[in-house]
Amino acid sequence: MAEVEAAVEAALGGLGLDAKARLLAGQDMWSLPALPEIGLRSLVMSDGPVGVRGVRWTSDDPSVALPSPTALAACWDPELARRAGALLAQEARRKGVDVLLAPTVNLHRSPRGGRHFEAYSEDPYLTGVIGAAYVGGVQSGGVGTTVKHFVANDAETDRYTVDNRVGERALRELYLAPFEAIVANARPWGVMTAYNTVNGTTMTEHHHLVNEVLRGEWGFDGCNVSDWTAARDTVGALRGGLDIAMPGPRTVYGEALAEAVRDGRLTESEVDEAVRRVLRLAARVGALADVPPAVTEPPAPVDGVALARELARRSFVLVRNEGGALPLRPGTVALSGAAARDARALGGGSATVFPARTVSPLDGLTAALPEGTLRYAVGADPATGLTVAGAGFTLRAVCRDAAGTVIGACSAPDGRIQWMGADLPEGVTHDTLHSIELTGTFTPRESGPHTFGAKGTGAFTLTVAGRTYYDGVRLPAEGGDPFEAFFGSSEPHARVELTAGEPAEVRLAHVPARPKGVPFRGVAFSLVHQEPPRDPDELIAEAVAAARAADTAVVVVATTERVESEGFDRPDLRLPGRQDDLVRAVAAANPRTVVVVNAGSPVELPWREDVAAVLLTWFPGQEGGAALADVLTGAHEPGGRLPTTWGSLADAPVTEVTPTDGELRYSEGVFIGYRAWEREGRTPAYPFGHGLGYTEWAYESAGVTGSTVTVRVRNTGERPGREVVQVYLAPAADPASGTPRPDRPVRWLAGFAAAEAGPGESAEVTVEIPDRAFEVWDEADHRWSFVKGSYEIQVGRSITDRRITAAITV
Structure with a gap:
């Protein structure tokens, strides 16, 4: 450590004011500038948390895609979270990334939060344990993390301007x-401050929370990075403890920071403190010459495909299993749901990565079940509009300059282009790029009228099968989310009759708009498509007929990017489209109906008592379909427990995410999640911590020595299994009233551990x-x-299924 600090001071001494100010500002979308005069190479950052995108946000540069953070938390397994982090460090090094912009440890305050799939839990203890293990895993591979979003970034509505009280x-x-737990237990190398304001001060300028609490009380010695475009004021940000303003090249630091020092609004010594922290980060990741990195020998290589599959099946939560419906018995299976064929593996927004392959439930079950025993019907489609070009498309992106000369090209497997900052095909720069053309073929899997369109802003020309259907311009809205200027909304532009199996040429030419007020240069647009519409009742009838003739029916229901994504919250918790109708109809036709819920956070399940089994699979990552087959067939036990309460929106105690006059008041105080459900005396659909396996457990004893709880459990079933033993702490009733104290929850999670045992065997955990x-x-x-x-x-086994008690006096 002394060697690193000495090197940091020596490097700092070799920099002038302008170089210091430049180092604190992004030079582009993802990186900081190199300073060769002190042996500093450029530091590269990239979004996580389920994969490492790298500097190229495109399907042409694939990444391993793990299950959603809600899935990781559902495993209740810190060691598995650590292994996930180690894999992501491996991916980061492969892609030349020094710092991963993850994990997200904001809480599930309201079930309406649109980005909750990217966070862990409603419980701060579980979140801290899983988050610390994840950070430890990433940093064990020599890659930095930025724990985010500091703090109270618990909803998406008006996230740039909301004042959370x-x-x-x-x-x-x-x-x-x-x-606090992650700083204490994992020593993260970075923290990302949020867009929002907390109690009147924007987080990028929050001197009290950053300098006095994070750095002062907790001893955090890492870098504070702004969320992208969050920094607003040069002096306020530096004095508020912000070290790095991202992205570049236009930020509140750089030239603006040097000018603030020269005109006396800031001192150079204040700048030096931030520079020291950046140089310390550079030393830790090996970006500062002649300074050994924090990790000289990375961990052993990790098989990303195998880990993605293991994590998925360990995360699945079996919340209902009547009559032993699962594992599947020998016989025929009727599978339905559009999400069974076209898997929803990931949430939308900056968490998106592009895996080299995605195993759908249909793929996984086809491979696992005996030939001829599986029949598939669409049944219902959750997508109610156009989606990115997927199955059947073979596309390439061709870049041209203003004269029409080709200057670069790359593949574009799903018709989605997202080039931010320097993330461009080889030979292409933003100065030379004038237009991009997505060109290739589409081979439909269904005959009928196919709808094509575009997503993004700028000029578009759409041609299908030799005919131009659209030639026009779409402009960004004034004063909206700056990223919306790039992504826009999907617009239909062509309805074309096509024949299944017959390829048609497709071409979408685009001249990007240059939106005002966005501090980075980028190109983002997509070719979008929708299958021929079919009568919803007819689709359901086909699925019902198949279910009636099968021994077991499996229905896969899902949310879409229009429901769960960065940038907006959810108006309700309903499944989109006719999926609820599909489940009811199939369940009426086959009493052995198993419903697989492919959603990153809670949705309402109004039919849950009418089906035999309900399995929650979150957003299961690229190997989700293979993992699903593992669990449904009984090759592996579903290992997950709920990290968040599932219930109806009408019953949920805390729901508000929309500010009033710019303020969102957290008037519920410490009562969110299960704390609030219990305080209000409301019964959720499935409580915090709930989850079933394929065996049964008896809780035999619990003893307390000091603050250590020792629990003995026995596997009373017929299969080996894993049990998550949950320990809750409940304060004694108020002596005066004989009731729980109104200012404290009835009980709260105080610890957990996993027990594994074979049939008839016992296990002990502490x-x-x-x-x-x-x-x-x-x-x-x-x-x-201390109370x-x-x-x-x-x-x-859960917050409501408490099997055994012991007393402790402190």
């Missing part, structure tokens, strides 16, 4: 808690309860207060 106690006990579980934040004295007294240790 959070009480001090709730802020400390809930929203800051995962960050859980260490941290001191923080007994503490509350004292708003009067602004400090943690002495009697507590009940409640051990069980």
Whole structure:
């Protein structure tokens, strides 16, 4: 450490003011500038958290795609999270990435949060444990992390401008808690500050939370990176503790920072503090010459495909299994749901990566079941509009200059172009690029009228089968989300009769718009498509007929990018399209109906009591279909437990995500998630921690020594299994009233551990309860207060299925 600090000081001494200011500003979308005079190469960042996109945001540069963070949390397995992080470090090194922009450890405050699939849980303890393991795994591979979004970025509505009004106690006990745990237990090399404001101060300028809490109280010694375009003011950001303003080349740092020092608004010593932190990060990742990196020997190579499959099946949560419907018995299976054929592997937005392959449920079950035993019908399609070009398209992107000369080209497998900053095909620059042409063929799998269109802003010309259907310009909306200027919305432009199996030429020419107010250069647009419309009742009838003739019916239902994505929250929790109708109809035809729910966060399941089994698979990543076959056939047990309460929106105690007069008040205080459900006396569909396996468990004993809880469980079933033993802490009732204290939850998660045993065997686990579980934040004295007294240790399978108790007095 002393060697690194000495090298940092030597490098700092070799820089002038302009170089220092330049180092704190992104030079493009993803990187910081190199400073050869001190032996510093460029630092490269990339989005996660389920894969490493690299600097090329395109399907032409594939990445391993792991299941969604909600799936990772559903495993309740820190070691598995650490292995996931190690794989992502391996991917980052392969792609030349130094810093991964992950993990997201904001909380599931309201089930309407549109980006909750990218965060872990409603519970701060579980979030902190999984997040710390993930960070440890990534950094064990010599790659930095930026724990995000600091702090209270728990919804997407008006995320750039909202002022989240959070009480001090709730802020400390809930929203800051995962960050604090990760800083203490994993020592992250970076933190990303959020777009939003907290209690009147924008997070990129929040001196109290960044300098006094994060750095002062917790001892964080890493870099503070802004969320993209979040930094607003040069002086406010630097004094608020922001080290790096991204992206470039136009930021509040760079020339603006040097000017602020020269005119006396800032001092050079203030700039030096930020530069030290950036140089320390550079040293840790091996970007500073003659300084050994923090990790000189990366971990052993990880098989990304195998880990993606293991993580998926370990994350699946079996919430209902009546009559032993799962595992599947020998016989015929009727599979339905458009999401069974066209898998939803990932959530939308900046978390998107492009895997080399995606195994759909149809693919996985076709490979796993005996030939001739599986029949598929669409049944219902969750997509109610156009989606990116997928099955049947073979496309290439050709780049031209203003004279029409080809200057570069690359493949574009799904018709989606997202080139940000320097992320361009070889030989192409933003100065020379004038137009891009997506060209190739489409071979339909169904005959009928196919709809084609474009997503993005700028000039478009769409030609299908030799005929031009659209030639016009779409302009970005004024004053909206700056990323919306690039992505826009999907617009239909052509309806073309095509014949199944007969290729048709497709061409979408595009001249990008140059939206105002966006501090980086980029090109983003897509060719979009929709299959021929069919009568929804006819589709359901086909699925019902197949289900009636089969031994078991499996229905896959899903959300879409229009439901769960970065940039917006959900108006409701309903499944899109006619999927609920499909499930009801199939269940009426076959009592052995299994429903697979392909959603990253809670959705309403109004038919759940009418089906034999319900399996939640989250967004399961690229190997989701193979993992699903593993679980449905019984080759592996579903290993997941709910990291978040599932229930109806009408019953959910905390739902508001829309600001009033620019403010969103967290008036519920510390009562979110299961804390709020229990306080309100409401019964969810499936409680926090719930999940079934393929065996049964008896809880035999629980003992307490000091703060260590020892639990013995026995596998009373007929198969080997894994049980997540959950330990909840419940304070004794108020002596005066005989009821729980109104200012504290009824109980809260204090620890967990996994037990594995064969049939008839017992296993013992120990859980260490941290001191923080007994503490509350004292708003009067602004400090943690240890609450002495009697507590009940409640051990069980979920927040509501508590099997055994013990007492502890502290």
